[in-house]
Amino acid sequence: MRSPPYAREVAERRAAGLPVNVFVYCGDNAWRFAQSRPPGERIAVPSDAEWRTMTFTCLRGLDVMAVARGWSQDELDQFGRHLIHAGALLVVGLLVTRDGPWPRVVPTHYRPAAAWRAAA
Numbered sequence: 116m117r118s119p120p121y122a123r124e125v126a127e128r129r130a131a132g133l134p135v136n137v138f139v140y141c142g143d144n145a146w147r148f149a150q151s152r153p154p155g156e157r158i159a160v161p162s163d164a165e166w167r168t169m170t171f172t173c174l175r176g177l178d179v180m181a182v183a184r185g186w187s188q189d190e191l192d193q194f195g196r197h198l199i200h201a202g203a204l205l206v207v208g209l210l211v212t213r214d215g216p217w218p219r220v221v222p223t224h225y226r227p228a229a230a231w232r233a234a235a
Contacts, residue, residue: 171203
């Protein structure tokens with residue numbers, strides 16, 4: 116399996132002991148949005164099928180914001196769970212849809228079951 120685009124930057128930032136605030140941009144315009152973030156704080160996942168061939172170990176132990184455009188809620192749910200299984204501590208998912216003239220944002224959260232029980 117291969118690493119996602121910009122994963123090396125995230126790993127280098129972590130190795131340098133710098134704070135890491137990772138945004139994972141998914142779907143429509145993923146590259147453009149990822150390039151707007153500073154190096155070491157971005158990942159790009161252009162298609163739903165593509166992430167299934169990637170390893171996200173660079174996100175182990177981190178909280179992650181996943182912003183998806185052009186994906187279904189089910190696709191974002193599967194991806195969020197995948198990131199948790201890869202070791203992310205918390206994934207905040209934002210599904211951006213266009214149901215009318217204005218974009219709508221649907222928030223979701225994913226965290227490991229053990230962490231969920233400990234926080235309750």
